[in-house]
Amino acid sequence: MSHVTKEFDDLLAANRRYAKSAPRGFDGIAHEGVLILTCMDSRLEPLEMVGLRVGEAKILRTPGSHLTPDALAGMVMGVHRLEVNRILIIPHTKCAAASRTEAQTRDVILETTGIDTGDFHFGVDPDQLGRLAADVEAVRSHPLIGPYAKVAGFLYDVETGLLERQV
Template sequence: MTQDLTSSRPRPPEGFADLIAANRRYSISFPHGFDGIAHAGVLILTCMDSRLEPLEMFGLFLGEAKILRTAGGRLTDAGLAAMVMGVHKLRVNRILIVPHTSCAAASKTEEEMRATIEEIAGVEVGDFRFGVDPDQLGRLREDVDAVRAHPLIGPFAEVGGFLYNVETGQVEQIC
């Protein structure tokens, strides 16, 4: 069960100065010279949840994979476009779609999520779609099937659907 953490939200620091300072420290030891190719041939579509470290989950390193993140690790039009470009321009030949356990995007229906967001924000969301669905594994199978069936992806890359367990760190192949 996913809890609503919005009521205890920490106040963000003013502006972005802390992040810019952290970037300056990072850039000192940054390994320059990468070419943008997915050297392990991998593209991972996963959730935006900060508990997930996509490269580490699969024993990969910087420069070996392309990473796409959406709420719930759901396939979107932009994600599909990125997959096509990855396959044909960046040497991607394996695509992993990886939602996870205890995901907020699998905890409510669209209607319930709309009501929750409206209550928190105090603003009507109208017909905005969040792409949430409590049938997480059913949606994973649909997303995998859609990518496998895409004429610019399916014939050129292996596609698999996985579920990441946030309690154990283990991945299970679902489809």
């Protein structure tokens, strides 16, 4: 493979170590009935933050924990194919996706790269709690989710590790 470079060798070596003890034999069902939509931020450990283990929940990640068409599709699949009956939407404090507007994000990228992002939509929103409430309502009112699963919104504090229910 001539297109593969040494830039990923450390990760492949780590994967070989991981593969020796990787969890196996799971059926793909969310055995605790939980689906978590949270941010892509690497400070968040979604299973551990709610006391669950591999195989007990489905995890979806988007910038800012925002509801996207793909996240919504994952929720519908989770509810109807993977035994999900509880959905948690969990943004967090000190989130980059809640620190700027779309225009400000475009300006920062233009300033640092010289590249105009045009009308690219980043999905950022400085009204983090307003966005959370809207996303929870959208999921609760969705005809393929609302009647089948409980939905709630929480804010994760990256300093304390605590969740606080918002919606």
